[in-house]
Amino acid sequence: METKINKLIEIEKDKNPFKVPENYFAQFNEEIMNRLPEKEIVKPRTVPIWDKVKPWVYMAAMFVGLYITINFLTQNNGESNMASVETATQQTLSGSLQVENYWSTVQISEEEFYQYLEEQIIDDGYFDYMYNQYYLN
Amino acid sequence: MEMNNEEQLLEQLRNPGTSRQGFARLVSEYSERLYWQIRKMVLSHDDANDILQDVFIKAWTNLENFRGEAKLTTWLYRIAINESITFLNKKRSQNNVSIDADDSFLINTLEGDQYFDGDEAQLLLQKAILTLPDKQRLVFQMKYFEEMKYEEMSDILGTSVGALKASYHHAVKKIEKFLGEPN
Numbered sequence: 001m002e003t004k005i006n007k008l009i010e011i012e013k014d015k016n017p018f019k020v021p022e023n024y025f026a027q028f029n030e031e032i033m034n035r036l037p038e039k040e041i042v043k044p045r046t047v048p049i050w051d052k053v054k055p056w057v058y059m060a061a062m063f064v065g066l067y068i069t070i071n072f073l074t075q076n077n078g079e080s081n082m083a084s085v086e087t088a089t090q091q092t093l094s095g096s097l098q099v100e101n102y103w104s105t106v107q108i109s110e111e112e113f114y115q116y117l118e119e120q121i122i123d124d125g126y127f128d129y130m131y132n133q134y135y136l137n
Numbered sequence: 138m139e140m141n142n143e144e145q146l147l148e149q150l151r152n153p154g155t156s157r158q159g160f161a162r163l164v165s166e167y168s169e170r171l172y173w174q175i176r177k178m179v180l181s182h183d184d185a186n187d188i189l190q191d192v193f194i195k196a197w198t199n200l201e202n203f204r205g206e207a208k209l210t211t212w213l214y215r216i217a218i219n220e221s222i223t224f225l226n227k228k229r230s231q232n233n234v235s236i237d238a239d240d241s242f243l244i245n246t247l248e249g250d251q252y253f254d255g256d257e258a259q260l261l262l263q264k265a266i267l268t269l270p271d272k273q274r275l276v277f278q279m280k281y282f283e284e285m286k287y288e289e290m291s292d293i294l295g296t297s298v299g300a301l302k303a304s305y306h307h308a309v310k311k312i313e314k315f316l317g318e319p320n
Contacts, residue, residue, distance in 0.1 A: 007316035008309065011262050013282070017255025018176055025172070028186070029164045032193050036160065039153070 143209055150200055160200075164193055167210065170283075171217045177278045178221040179228075180243050180263065182252040188224055192217045207292060214293045222271055240267045265315035269308055276301055277308040 108116070146166075149159030171192060176185035195216055196203075203212055225240065232242050244264055247253050255263070266274055275294065279285040280301075287298045294301070 007313050008262070008281075011258045011316075015259075017253055017259040017263075018173075018180075018182075019252040019254055020172070020182060021252070025169050028172075028189070029161070029168055032164055032168075032190060033157075033161050035190065035194065036157070036197050037194075039156070 146209065147205055156200065160197055163196075163209065163213075167213050168193070170210075171213060174214065174278070174283070175217050175221050177282065178218075178274070179224055180247045180253070181250050184224065184246075188217070188220050192220050195220070211289075211292045218275060218293070225271065243267055261316065262312070265312040268315055269311060272296075273304050273308045273311075276304045277312070280305050281309075 146159055146162055149155045150163065152159075168189065172185060172189050175188045175192070176182065179185055179188060192213065196213060203209075207215075228234075228243070229240070234240070234242055241264065244260075244267060247260070247263055266277060269277060272294070276290065279290050279293075280287075287301050290296075290301050291298050296304070
């Protein structure tokens with residue numbers, strides 16, 4: 001795009017009508033450097049040893065706590081298992097004692113007892129016979 | 138400033154031990170160019186001087202934020218332009234002038250400025266320039282007075298080269314029209 005300049009050309013472009021005080025730029029450069037605020041030099045922060053090891057100590061403490069808890073729970077559980085085993089044993093023992101005690105208190109002899117069982121079986125057979133006769137014929 | 142020199146300067150600026158020395162180099166390298174850019178925007182020497190100081194103080198305090206993605210010149214120009222526009226907006230609100238209105242009120246500042254010794258034609262040209270909107274004025278000054286390349290202007294102003302060419306063309310037409318009118 002060609003921009004035609006007619007009137008503008010009549011005005012002397014290179015003649016700068018704007019002036020500055022004498023030695024302005026040299027003085028400005030000096031003044032601005034004196035006005036610059038000091039920059040804070042950020043020192044690298046020294047981390048105390050405790051801060052460095054703190055996370056590791058916390059982690060170790062957590063593991064120790066976890067170990068103690070697990071240990072405590074498993075020990076308690078073992079003890080209660082032992083207790084239940086003991087109770088069961090005691091119950092079994094007392095059961096056998098009861099059986100022994102039972103025979104010691106029964107007034108019939110062992111032979112009489114077997115006799116009694118045989119009679120029972122015969123009676124059951126009689127009922128089976130009667131049942132078969134009645135329903136199946 | 139050549140690329141190698143700019144890289145050296147950047148390294149100097151980034152090193153806390155040499156940053157002050159590097160900044161002195163930066164100031165002496167760019168103060169004059171930036172001053173003229175600001176002065177052409179705000180017209181008064183005193184105002185331009187204050188703004189230029191603010192520009193360098195801002196550049197110094199924000200040096201850590203400069204990531205080197207743009208050239209140092211571009212970065213400094215952007216700060217200078219932002220500061221100039223902020224200043225002009227303040228002046229407009231002090232003078233109860235709307236942002237869209239022209240800045241002819243600034244001509245009084247110029248006429249009273251002891252550091253302006255232009256003749257009638259030059260004063261008229263400044264009046265004509267003041268009728269342009271801020272961005273168009275910037276484009277005109279960068280191209281007409283500083284003879285800056287469109288590509289560099291594009292980096293500073295964040296506008297495409299095509300748009301800048303069109304903007305410059307319109308600016309010249311407006312100025313020509315203003316100068317052609319009986320004043």
